[in-house]
Amino acid sequence: MQELTQSRIVCPQCAGENDIPPDGKFLECQFCGSAIYIDKSKVVNRFVIASNFNEEQAEGNLRRWMAGNFQVKDLDKLAAISAKNFYYFPLWYFKTNDAGSDKIYLQPATSTSVSEIKNVQIPAGSMKSFSKKEFDEKQFVQPDVLYDNARNWLEQTGVSQDSIAESNLVHIPFYQFYYTFGGKQYTAMVEASSGMVYANIWPAKSEVPFKILFGLSIATFLLVSILSFVIGFAIGGRSYNPLLLGEIIKVFGYGAAAVPLIILAYFIAKKV
Ligand SMILES: [Zn+2]
Structure with a gap:
């Protein structure tokens, strides 16, 4: 050891x-x-993941992410980027071996507001040894979370200490963007080896119009059901079975009611 x-x-x-x-x-x-x-309690290898994206490409990925389905409409056009940084972020890398299968877990080696970054995927074979000739030390964020603390966090998520087969310090390249939208400031990180965007909080699409639409749909179909049987009983009687007539009217009623609801849903999805 x-x-x-x-x-x-x-x-x-x-x-x-x-x-x-x-x-x-x-x-x-x-x-x-x-x-x-x-580290205070552990000597580990120090690895770097290479960056494959320049700043312009990273910003392009951020804008595409902003245009996604979970973000408020036109965020990609309305968000004003106020600052951007490039750095190599340090993560503690744990490889566990449990019953013959390997798993990789990451824990931030310095504090961050974007906790999502521990979900970064490290492609096999992409870690290379840090070298002063190849990288600029100034772009590297210094680790300040101790190995023991990171390992304890991991243990709290149910990973046994005894299953840890390998530990390393890995630096992953990120572009951090700060942007404002609606008078509030947000941050998002673009992982510069894969181009993936990570963020904890962003201006999300409002769910209220969809909830109202859902309530409206239930009320409409309930109303159509009641009306169908009222009509069924009114025009049925001796010659027709009013319940059967009601069921038939209901099928057409549902079909007719669905049309405006679908059109409404389409417009809400476009507007919000
Ligand atoms: Zn050596």
Whole structure:
């Protein structure tokens, strides 16, 4: 097991012994070149996921997401982007092995208002070792959540500590956008390797018109049912069975009532 010895750091990749780095946190193994992160209780490999989207493409994805079905109408056109940042966000990466099957869990390694980002998918083989030559350290958000805390959060969601087979620190590229809509500020993050958009809160489509429509539909069909039997009894009598006549009238009544309701639903969906 890789552990902290008193004055040396054992590389989790090659087991080579390195001197403790001056900053006490980040190290490049002098034997195998692996990037290492030294947490208070754990020495782990430090990985990066490469960015595949530039800022313009990321903003394009955000606008498309804003035009989606769950967002208020015209959000893509009306939202005013007030600020944007690019950074590599640190996440604790846990690979568990339970009865022969591997699973990956992520926990933020620094505080964030967008808790959804722990649902990021890391494609197999996409993690590469951090290297100073390839990446700009200034774009990396420093981890401040301890390994033990992240592992405890994971345990609270029902993942046993004993099933953890591998732990790493992984930096994932994000564009963070701040935008205003209707006088309020919102934030959304675009994951820059897959282009997926993550947000906890956004200007959502109002459900009220749909609830009113639903209530109106129930009332309409109830009314049509009652009217059908009233008519059935009024024009039925000896020659026709009033209940059967009522049922027949009801079928036509439902069909006729559905037409304006469908048209109304269509217009509400377009407007809201
Ligand atoms: Zn090494």
